[in-house]
Amino acid sequence: MEHLTLRTPDDWHLHLRDGAMLRAVLPWTAAHFARAIIMPNLVPPVVTGADAAAYRARILAALPDGAEFTPLMTLYLTEDTDPDDVAAAHESGLITAVKLYPAGATTNSASGVSDLAKVQGVLERMAEIGLPLCVHGEVTDPSVDIFDREAAFIDRVLDPLRRRLPDLRVVLEHITTSQGVDYVKAHDAGLGGTITTHHLVINRNHILAGGIRPHYYCLPVAKREEHRLALRAAATSGDARFFLGTDSAPHTDPAKLQPCGCAGCFTAPNTMPVLAHVFEEEIALDRLEAFASLNGPAFYGVAPNDGTLTLERGAPDLPPQIDTGDGAVTVFDPGFTPRWRVTARSAG
Ligand code: DOR
Numbered sequence: 537m538e539h540l541t542l543r544t545p546d547d548w549h550l551h552l553r554d555g556a557m558l559r560a561v562l563p564w565t566a567a568h569f570a571r572a573i574i575m576p577n578l579v580p581p582v583v584t585g586a587d588a589a590a591y592r593a594r595i596l597a598a599l600p601d602g603a604e605f606t607p608l609m610t611l612y613l614t615e616d617t618d619p620d621d622v623a624a625a626h627e628s629g630l631i632t633a634v635k636l637y638p639a640g641a642t643t644n645s646a647s648g649v650s651d652l653a654k655v656q657g658v659l660e661r662m663a664e665i666g667l668p669l670c671v672h673g674e675v676t677d678p679s680v681d682i683f684d685r686e687a688a689f690i691d692r693v694l695d696p697l698r699r700r701l702p703d704l705r706v707v708l709e710h711i712t713t714s715q716g717v718d719y720v721k722a723h724d725a726g727l728g729g730t731i732t733t734h735h736l737v738i739n740r741n742h743i744l745a746g747g748i749r750p751h752y753y754c755l756p757v758a759k760r761e762e763h764r765l766a767l768r769a770a771a772t773s774g775d776a777r778f779f780l781g782t783d784s785a786p787h788t789d790p791a792k793l794q795p796c797g798c799a800g801c802f803t804a805p806n807t808m809p810v811l812a813h814v815f816e817e818e819i820a821l822d823r824l825e826a827f828a829s830l831n832g833p834a835f836y837g838v839a840p841n842d843g844t845l846t847l848e849r850g851a852p853d854l855p856p857q858i859d860t861g862d863g864a865v866t867v868f869d870p871g872f873t874p875r876w877r878v879t880a881r882s883a884g
């Protein structure tokens with residue numbers, strides 16, 4: 537097979553940042569994806585409907601001429617979030633989901649939730665109105681080993697939450713463990729799991745063996761090889777509960793390459809070539825469309841895109857870094873040359 541055409545994909549978890557960084561990274565996503573769920577962890581975070589409307593306007597203003605891209609906005613859940621504000625933002629079509637960051641779990645999560653009891657009212661309202669909760673699934677308890685934080689979150693937080701609120705639609709985002717895969721698989725269509733590009737490619741040795749590689753450091757951190765294999769099996773299975781959320785998270789090289797470097801991999805430019813490569817290795821190219829273009833819309837109850845994206849066999853021509861007004865950002869290096877490149881996108 538020399539060509540591969542799929543419905544235009546969506547990215548169900550994306551960091552676009554703001555200002556010069558937004559203007560530099562957005563065109564890479566808008567070139568391949570028709571829609572993306574935009575993470576609200578700006579400084580200060582996107583907490584109210586008014587914040588989300590203003591951020592959405594800044595994203596639309598940063599789009600290249602002629603780009604066909606719709607940002608799907610989220611609100612950052614805090615212990616002060618007003619259920620009426622959330623419901624109004626949902627009712628008007630402004631927001632697609634609310635994001636739960638356990639306070640302190642990751643980049644700009646200081647305003648997140650420490651005590652879930654304090655957001656019970658918001659979560660009940662979301663369950664009533666059918667508004668999904670996107671979850672960063674890691675406990676922040678410093679006594680829990682960082683490689684165990686996702687599994688501990690599932691047992692200590694996610695499962696009790698879902699039992700309390702069985703009607704709340706939940707996305708366990710960027711799953712990195714076989715426990716995450718198994719938990720999603722064991723539940724019904726009210727629970728989805730997103731998987732990133734990079735967690736299909738790297739395990740923890742890539743970060744730490746033979747030298748420390750800050751560009752592979754992200755959160756949740758990549759785990760053992762057996763977990764990467766579980767993620768590859770889930771992503772390529774066609775199971776509708778698993779879909780693409782790249783978690784493409786740009787940081788400038790100076791911010792990554794310092795004694796305490798930032799978490800995040802910038803995968804927007806090469807996600808589709810890398811995914812096609814991975815799915816071909818798994819003899820599952822025919823299921824790439826389900827993962828990247830169909831399962832996410834089905835979870836969120838929206839139609840898949842009408843347009844198409846075409847890839848052809850051959851190495852993509854991508855820069856190792858992109859320039860932003862804030863500094864260089866390194867593009868995720870999968871450690872191999874993808875066998876596929878994107879050649880065309882057509883409108884529906
Ligand atoms: O690696 C990550 N980077 N994980 C997150 O949860 C946040 C993100 C960021 O915003 O940089």
Ligand code: ZN
Nearest residue numbers: 551575783785
């Ligand atoms: Zn993220």
